[in-house]
Amino acid sequence: MVRWEPGTPERLQRAALELYAERGFEETTAAEIAQSVGLTERTFFRHFSDKREVLFHGQELFARAFLDGVDAVPPDASPLEVVAAALRAATVFFPDERRPYSRTRQSVIDRNPALQERELHKLASLATTLAEALRARGVTEPAATLAAQSAVTVFGIAFGQWIAEGEERSLADIADSVLGELRTVTAGPPTA
Amino acid sequence: MVRWEPGTPERLQRAALELYAERGFEETTAAEIAQSVGLTERTFFRHFSDKREVLFHGQELFARAFLDGVDAVPPDASPLEVVAAALRAATVFFPDERRPYSRTRQSVIDRNPALQERELHKLASLATTLAEALRARGVTEPAATLAAQSAVTVFGIAFGQWIAEGEERSLADIADSVLGELRTVTAGPPTA
Incomplete structure (x- = not known):
């Protein structure tokens, strides 16, 4: 079995879900999601059009x-x-x-x-x-x-x-x- | 059979539908709907919370x-x-x-x-x-x-x-x- 090594979208997705569950969806910004995994807001928007889409990747x-x-x-x-x-x-x-x-x-x-x-x-x-x-x-x-x-x-x-x-x-x-x-x-x- | 006499919400609803079909939903304002049947925007919002709701009355x-x-x-x-x-x-x-x-x-x-x-x-x-x-x-x-x-x-x-x-x-x-x-x-x- 190969260990699952998530790529950038997957890392952002997991980070987003964690923050949404902890703080609430409305209360979390794209910048905060990106920062929590050491990425920039710009990187977030390169992968997802908005905060909603990250859950539907x-x-x-x-x-x-x-x-x-x-x-x-x-x-x-x-x-x-x-x-x-x-x-x-x-x-x-x-x-x-x-x-x-x-x-x-x-x-x-x-x-x-x-x-x-x-x-x-x-x-x-x-x-x-x-x-x-x-x-x-x-x-x-x-x-x-x-x-x-x-x-x-x-x-x-x-x-x-x-x-x-x-x-x-x-x-x-x-x-x-x-x-x-x-x-x-x-x-x-x-x-x- | 009693002839159907529409009340204010029904009149607004029919007027809205006519304008939405003619001009498009996005292009029609609540004020225009109200005016088309001789009513004010205020009356519109007394009956409907927004332009969408008028279609779901x-x-x-x-x-x-x-x-x-x-x-x-x-x-x-x-x-x-x-x-x-x-x-x-x-x-x-x-x-x-x-x-x-x-x-x-x-x-x-x-x-x-x-x-x-x-x-x-x-x-x-x-x-x-x-x-x-x-x-x-x-x-x-x-x-x-x-x-x-x-x-x-x-x-x-x-x-x-x-x-x-x-x-x-x-x-x-x-x-x-x-x-x-x-x-x-x-x-x-x-x-x-």
Whole structure:
């Protein structure tokens, strides 16, 4: 195993999260984040457009992980099989070592409406991207958007459980179980 | 039938939408909206906290319509039956006469990221409120959140179809059909 040696963006990201959690997001400046790891404010802004973005670094890779999962399933897979594969691929992004980081990040986001909006926007974009990928595979509407939104919903719920205090299951196991619950809920008795 | 006589907030709302659609959201001031219906800027701000809010007026009533649907189903109904009833109740809010207004409103929102964030936030709050109502009925997690999120997803897709050019079905009929599609998608072959 290679020891993880963070580059400049990652160092800034960890420093930012620490300060946001300690002092609050509003109370922390980009200059303070940079200084805490011996860098300048200018370096901070070379990597991130603002204080919000530092918490969303790597988000293209996260979306990419979902899409890799989509690409990996055979062309005749059902939309739900595609969703399951996309979820499984995305969970690789969140190994158990990352749980404490993710937990702190979420607690910072939960305390700030602007960050919550950014997070909602991120998840909405992810659903749009996934729906596009499903349509590119020949899935028609509204099935493509329903499957994509369901993937994002399942991911969000699974993620919330994964970072809960005391939770020890892997994100992949939780996501599988939440997807199973979705099947149970929607299979319910025919609508009245 | 009583003819609909709009009050001050409704007049401001229609005037705002007209100006936003004509000139753009950014290019329109609260003073201009008020003036266009013979009112003052001060009156505008007595009813709305800002230019964004004028497009989201009545949103508590919209959430209330969903909750009324939840309350109307028997206690032993499945989460999906509750969702179907909530959707049906909410669609009453959007009679066919409202379609042109809703269409214009959406086109304004689609062109402005700040309004899109507000809309996402509204739908996220609606899902949270619906999940609470389901938990209050004894539905456990994650079924409550899954059902609530699914209701919001189905509503969003159905609404998008309802305001599409040339669409003539009622929102209730479209929502029924999208909910049926969700059942088909999630019933698909067992996950690989």
